[in-house]
Amino acid sequence: MKNLVFVGVFSLISTLSFSQVKKTVATAKPAVVSTGRNISITLTPYKNTWISLGSYYGKGKTLADSTFVDEKGHGVFKSKDKLTPGIYFVVSPQMSVLFDFLMDNKQQFSIVGDTAHKDQVVITGSPDNDLFKNYSQYSITKGKALSELNSAYQKATTKADSSRLRDEILKGNKELQAYRENFVKQHPTALLSVLFNAMKQPEAPAIPVINGKPDSLYPYRYVKDHFWDDTQFNDERLLRTPFFETKLDNYFKYYVVPDADTIYNEVKYILLQARTSKEMYAYLLTKFTNKYINPEFMGQDRVFLNLFENFYAKGDTTYLNAASRKMIFERAYSLMANQIGAQAPVLDLTDTTGKNVSLYNLDAKFTFVTFWDPTCGHCKEEIPRVDSIYKAKWKDLGVKVYSVIIKDDLLKELKTFLKDKRISSDWIEVYQTKEARAAEEAAGQPGYHQLYDVFKTPTFYLLDDKKRIIAKQLSLEQFDALIAAKLKK
Known part of the structure; x- marks a missing residue:
């Protein structure tokens, strides 16, 4: 049975581990004020030692x-x-979280606590923390009751008991949500209200029937359209919560179509909304850059290229150090020429007999391009697997292999490998000579390492009959399935 309990987030915070704490001071640039912060703390039993404040x-x-x-x-x-x-x-001297509280806007209050009674911390002079304490007490009590109901629900032996307990759990969850909604109405300017608004997620409505037909996509559209109601992406306070980024990830995972253009439109909207906050903007731009510079799914690196072209290339690099800027620009240049659907960059290389063989002179339904090294351990495993699939299926399907050896001094090793592994003799085995590479560099032209993003071996590409890129960086099984799907279509 599914767990139906929705325990309040704040009631769980103090149980989290501090094992992943960054050892650097936060780089936030707070609002300029005359009084600054003055937070007095008395913490038993610590004496003559350092304690820390974390977020x-x-x-x-x-x-x-x-x-x-x-x-x-x-x-x-x-x-x-x-x-x-x-x-x-x-944070204790041992780097463990002792208890949590709200950092309000005034930041002129006192804390008195005892590590033996973490739930009895007294904060004086902070109305936001008074509200927070009341909510914490309520959510802990409600969370305990819901946990007990859920435990009983899991052990229920009759349909009647299951139905009754499920209704009680749903009722308890609604009461918890209602508490938050009423709190926001009563205290619209409180910090806790901002956090509640950021936490909430719209409940999917029932499927409506329109002109006699159910609109099964309406609940999805409704949740997506209202997912960020009352959330301001330029609010730096959201970064100081444990749930904002998780909610952001869930939005892209469950409510955004995983197409590069669709993803980028969502990313662009969020970044433009966050732009008035230097810290939030930099954080989100960095997050999306890291996610799509080496994406989980093929083709989504186009999101990173869009970010590069529309943000980084237009000057949004002031917060980057020199190494990060260099990495981002070099990565972008390495992806520009090998996007899905684009024409494959020209390859006019030398085969093992000294003859030039152009990729574009191959007449094939599909061309499988490999970049590899016969001394590379992973290549020694993968290249024979490519050959096995080629012999078993691909050759008869009209696939040709254009095999690029990435070093010009490995011809002896190449010939030995091909012979020992009995690699098909009709593969086009080519490499770039020293003279060709020197001429390319002298002309200021990018090499195939950049054009095909070859920074690890083996690197694989699949091209169609017009030498357009169909796929890259997939497993051999995925390449095989894609060829079958293309032929069937």
Whole structure:
């Protein structure tokens, strides 16, 4: 049976591990204020030691400040600058999370706590934390009750009991959500209201019947259209929560069609909304860059190229260090010429007899292009597998193999490998001579390593009869399935 319990997020925060804390101070640039922050803390039983202040930052955690507590366990987190508000926590000298609290906008309050009673921390001078404490107590109580109901639901032996318990669980979840909604109405400017709005996800409505036909896609469209209601992407406080980035990932996973153009349109909208916040904008641009620079699915690297062309190439590089900027630009240049659907870059290389053989002179329904090294361990496994599939299926289907050896000094190793592994003799085995490479460099022309993004071996491409790129970087099984699908179509 499915777990139906929806336990409040904040009631779980203090149980999280601090094993992934970044060892650097947060780089947030808070609003300029005259008073800054002055947060007094008395923490039993620590004496004459350092304790820290941490915050959530996307899916991770980061340190924001530290203070030395004296023999009475007293210290002060103090600075002329404020921290970006959000969910923060106190960190022990052993780097474990002790308890969480809200960093409000004023940041002039005191904390008194005892590690033996983490649920009895007293925060004075912060109305936001008063509200937070009330909610935490409610959500813990409600969460415990829902957990007990869920446990009973899992053990139910009759249909009647299952139905009754399920109704009680759903009722409890609705009560928890109603609490949050009422809180937002009563305290619209509270930090907790911002967090509640960011947490919530629209409930899918029932499938409507229109002109006698059910519209099965309506619930999906409704949730997608309302997924980000009341969420401002330029609000830096969202980065200081453990749920914003997870919600963002779920949106792209479940509600965005995994087509590169569709993804980019969503990414572009979010980035433009976030642009007035330097920190949020930089964080999201970096996140999307990292996700699509080496994407999970073939063809989605076009999202990264769109980001490069419309953001990085237009000057959005001020927050990058030199190494990051170099990596992003080089990666973009390596992907520009080998996008799915594009014409494959020209290859006019030398075969083992000294004859030039052009890729575009091959007449084939499909051309399988390989870039490999006969001394590469992975190549020694994969190339014989390519040959096995070629002999068993591809040759009869009109596939030809254009095999590029990436080093000009491995001809002896190549011939030995081909003989020992009994690789098909009708493969086109080619390489680039030193003279050809020198002429290419002298002319300032990009080499095939860049044009075909060859930075690991083996690298595979599948081309159609017009030498357009159909696929790249797939497994051999996926290439085989794609060829079969293309022929069937």
